[in-house]
Amino acid sequence: RTKMADKVAQTIDAPPTVEKEQVEDRPPLPEAHSPWKTYLRPYWLTLILNNTKLIFGLVIGVQYLAQFIGAVACINLYSDVDRLKPCSLTGELADGEKSSEVFDMPLMLMAVYHIIEWIRTTVLLTVILIGVNWAIFWYATSLNTLFGLIVYAFAHMAYFDEQGEMCAATQPDRASWILSEIIAFWVMYFFYAFPFVILFCRGKARADASLVYAYEKSEDDED
Structure with a gap:
């Protein structure tokens, strides 16, 4: 009985022996000077971006602000007070509703593009600043860059065709913003894509x- 009690006491009082299990959830580092496709994989890209957050944070921060401002401006101008002003005294554009349609679609499409791009940029900023491995989201939503090409090609045609030139005189704010958007898009697009x-x-x-x-x-x- 005494021996048994001593053994139980020793078992209770003894510190637990926990074996150190080195469970490596992360893969081994890639070899130095690996192909670029290795560094661009979501896991490695997240680590690189998070450890160069000053550079990428500033660059993507500019994109974040640009997309946010673009979305707000397009939504605001879509319902601008000048939208129902007739673009012509005669013909189809003498009707305010028809005149509004000239710039309605470009503004709506640009707003959709900006909102999607703003969400993408928000996620990418999270990757850069916090280090969350969400880089795959950026790749998965890359089709929005192609959508942007279609949107701004359409906006370009709407602004420079005959009806667009007529409506630019009666809807100056909408027309000026669309032109500014077209210029800014082609200046920034290829880098931020x-x-x-x-x-x-x-x-x-x-x-x-x-x-x-x-x-x-x-x-x-x-x-």
Whole structure:
């Protein structure tokens, strides 16, 4: 009985022996100077972006503001007070509703494009600033960049055709904004369609250094 009691007491008082299981949820670092497609995979891209947040945060922050302002402006101008002003004294555009339709569709399509792009940019900022592995969302919604080409090609035609030129005189705010949008789109589009081109400019050595730093930082946090 005494021996049994001693054994039980020793078992209770003894500190638990927990074996350290090194469960590595993360994959091993890619080899130095791997192909660019490796760095652009969602997992590695998230680590690189999060560890170069100053550069990418500023760049994508500009896009975030541009898309937000664009969405608000297009929605506001869609219901502008000048929208029902006739664009002509005779013919189809003498009717206010018909005159409104000239710029209604371009503004509506641009608003839809801006809202989708704003959501994409918000998610990408979350990846950059917080390090959440949502980069796959950016890739999955890349079709919006093609949608943007269609939208602004349509806006270009609507603004520069005969009816657009007539309505520009009676709906100056709507016309001016559409023209500004067209110019801004072609200036910014090709860079922001794939902003990760910055990685190519910085080189593979810096990408490797960012990944090594991310892993070392993670190990320090665990310790």
